Amino acid sequence: MNRRSFFFSWAKAGAAALWTAGIAGTAAAVKFFQPMVSYEPPLSFKAGVPEDFPVGTPTLLPEENTFIVRDRERGFRACSAVCTHLGCTVRWSSGDQRFYCPCHGSVYDAEGKVIDGPAPRPLDWYEVTMAKDGQLQVDKHRVVPRDKRLIVES
Amino acid sequence: MKLLRDIWRSYRRRDSVATTKGKLQLVVHSLWLHIHPAKVHRSHFRLTYTWYLGFVSFYLFLILVATGVALMFYYRPTTAFAYQDMKDLEFAVFLGKFTRNMHRWGAHAMIIVVVLHMYRVYFTGSYKKPRQLNWVIGVALLLLTLLLSFTGYLLPWDQLAFWAITVGTAIGAYTPWLGPKGREILLGGHTVGDAALIRFYVLHCVALPTLTTLLIMLHFWRIRKDGGLSPPPSNLREFESPAPGTRPVAVAIPVAPHPGGTATSASARAVAVALEEVSEARAPRYAEDKDIAFSYPFAFYREGIAFLITFALMIVAAMYWNAPLEELANPAKTPNPSKAPWYFLGVQELVSYSALIGGVVAPALMVIALLVIPYLDTRDVRAPSKRKWGIWIFTLVTLANVVFIVIGTFFRGEGWKLVWPWASP
Numbered sequence: 001m002n003r004r005s006f007f008f009s010w011a012k013a014g015a016a017a018l019w020t021a022g023i024a025g026t027a028a029a030v031k032f033f034q035p036m037v038s039y040e041p042p043l044s045f046k047a048g049v050p051e052d053f054p055v056g057t058p059t060l061l062p063e064e065n066t067f068i069v070r071d072r073e074r075g076f077r078a079c080s081a082v083c084t085h086l087g088c089t090v091r092w093s094s095g096d097q098r099f100y101c102p103c104h105g106s107v108y109d110a111e112g113k114v115i116d117g118p119a120p121r122p123l124d125w126y127e128v129t130m131a132k133d134g135q136l137q138v139d140k141h142r143v144v145p146r147d148k149r150l151i152v153e154s
Numbered sequence: 155m156k157l158l159r160d161i162w163r164s165y166r167r168r169d170s171v172a173t174t175k176g177k178l179q180l181v182v183h184s185l186w187l188h189i190h191p192a193k194v195h196r197s198h199f200r201l202t203y204t205w206y207l208g209f210v211s212f213y214l215f216l217i218l219v220a221t222g223v224a225l226m227f228y229y230r231p232t233t234a235f236a237y238q239d240m241k242d243l244e245f246a247v248f249l250g251k252f253t254r255n256m257h258r259w260g261a262h263a264m265i266i267v268v269v270l271h272m273y274r275v276y277f278t279g280s281y282k283k284p285r286q287l288n289w290v291i292g293v294a295l296l297l298l299t300l301l302l303s304f305t306g307y308l309l310p311w312d313q314l315a316f317w318a319i320t321v322g323t324a325i326g327a328y329t330p331w332l333g334p335k336g337r338e339i340l341l342g343g344h345t346v347g348d349a350a351l352i353r354f355y356v357l358h359c360v361a362l363p364t365l366t367t368l369l370i371m372l373h374f375w376r377i378r379k380d381g382g383l384s385p386p387p388s389n390l391r392e393f394e395s396p397a398p399g400t401r402p403v404a405v406a407i408p409v410a411p412h413p414g415g416t417a418t419s420a421s422a423r424a425v426a427v428a429l430e431e432v433s434e435a436r437a438p439r440y441a442e443d444k445d446i447a448f449s450y451p452f453a454f455y456r457e458g459i460a461f462l463i464t465f466a467l468m469i470v471a472a473m474y475w476n477a478p479l480e481e482l483a484n485p486a487k488t489p490n491p492s493k494a495p496w497y498f499l500g501v502q503e504l505v506s507y508s509a510l511i512g513g514v515v516a517p518a519l520m521v522i523a524l525l526v527i528p529y530l531d532t533r534d535v536r537a538p539s540k541r542k543w544g545i546w547i548f549t550l551v552t553l554a555n556v557v558f559i560v561i562g563t564f565f566r567g568e569g570w571k572l573v574w575p576w577a578s579p
Contacts, residue, residue, distance in 0.1 A: 035339075039349070062485075065486065085509055086324035086325060086509065087324040088488040089487065102488050102490030102492050102570070103321055103491065105570035105571060
């Protein structure tokens with residue numbers, strides 16, 4: 001190994017190290033833009049006392065974009081109002097018992113199942129529990145099967 | 155008086171523009187004007203060849219920067235103030251509404267003109283060797299134009315803004331692998347809120363305009379490096395089957411000692427002669443010296459008139475049409491129908507059939523196709539009459555976009571159902 005090739009082998013190693021550092025630095029820079037704190041509404045929230053909700057008609061909670069569904073006298077469920085297609089807020093039509101999305105015409109039945117339109121998935125159903133103060137507690141972290149209800153003993 | 159004369163001379167530093175030398179010096183000694191060579195070919199400035207679309211795109215960008223910076227003096231990018239500041243601009247600030255109108259219509263006009271410019275460049279085959287890279291830069295500028303419009307769309311924080319961005323970013327989230335994370339980083343969260351507003355503001359006012367400015371500079375510089383504006387194909391008819399090893403370098407027009415001219419320095423003359431020898435071999439030989447004109451006044455006057463017409467039209471548009479401002483953004487109430495900005499309505503129309511194919515795959519394929527066009531279409535033929543297939547396909551894809559945009563804009567009503575535009579809701 002002469003002096004020249006010795007020098008270049010070290011130069012190559014240096015270049016490789018620089019590239020590695022550059023890639024790692026870029027990854028770190030991307031991470032900078034990923035939000036670490038959120039000021040969005042909490043995903044777990046209190047919806048109100050059971051008596052607030054009429055039987056048969058889903059009630060929209062506008063802040064949380066969630067319907068509280070009381071389809072039996074004592075059974076409560078929570079259904080996402082966010083269309084699974086592109087995130088518009090669906091509206092309930094009591095005439096034909098369906099959810100309609102205004103953006104691209106997706107239609108869901110009362111169980112959140114897709115009847116028509118481009119929506120790829122049914123609406124999400126969230127877990128409903130009873131908070132200590134007697135209010136319904138909805139947790140959007142927990143997606144549950146659509147037939148899972150909170151039965152409130154009166 | 156001597157002082158005033160000295161000041162004036164230190165600024166002017168050239169002979170009278172009545173002389174040949176003065177005309178050359180005016181261009182060559184100026185940082186701004188030497189964007190042009192001292193002389194240009196008259197045919198490149200024929201209105202019916204370029205329609206000045208590239209110039210007009212640039213002028214619109216300048217108008218947008220000027221009006222945009224003015225609007226920044228009043229606008230605060232938080233959900234608490236943004237909408238209120240828009241109302242102030244509309245009703246309280248002197249010329250506020252006018253400035254906002256011009257910014258809004260200028261943005262729409264820029265998209266239309268940039269697309270027409272691209273179409274002209276495609277139609278005349280001006281993307282071909284050696285201009286492939288400049289076409290690619292042009293595609294990047296088209297995407298930046300769209301992104302600038304899209305990020306600006308959120309800033310008024312009205313219903314139109316909120317839902318257009320909610321839908322638009324949700325389309326992007328269908329991108330495999332990158333989509334959901336990308337949306338979260340773009341919005342600074344999972345919903346369109348304060349974090350999204352400040353991010354879009356910084357992108358719209360700082361990041362994207364800076365990038366666009368740099369790419370515009372590169373775009374212009376490459377025009378010169380690739381031999382100037384591409385000459386009309388009709389001038390190149392005789393060069394369409396060049397001898398092997400030669401290529402039509404379009405506008406290496408040398409600063410030749412002009413018959414009517416007087417003084418060029420000895421070294422300049424030597425350079426000119428050398429250039430002429432090079433260009434003898436490579437550049438198209440124009441029939442007559444009379445086809446060559448001094449950039450001043452020939453080119454600059456024409457460009458100045460193009461700017462004045464552009465500016466005048468923008469003033470008229472800003473005076474007669476008001477930029478829309480709906481009610482305050484309300485995440486709980488989706489307007490029905492809810493539409494993306496018009497230039498994305500073609501995509502939204504496709505998305506109403508399938509979000510992944512219509513919103514991600516089709517647009518991505520279109521962009522990729524645009525990027526590779528100059529590298530796949532390497533035939534040395536520029537005349538449109540000899541590129542019928544290419545022109546047909548390009549025109550049909552463009553028209554399909556226009557048709558989808560028209561359907562999305564005028565024929566989609568409540569619940570995205572097909573309606574006649576004249577049917578009252």
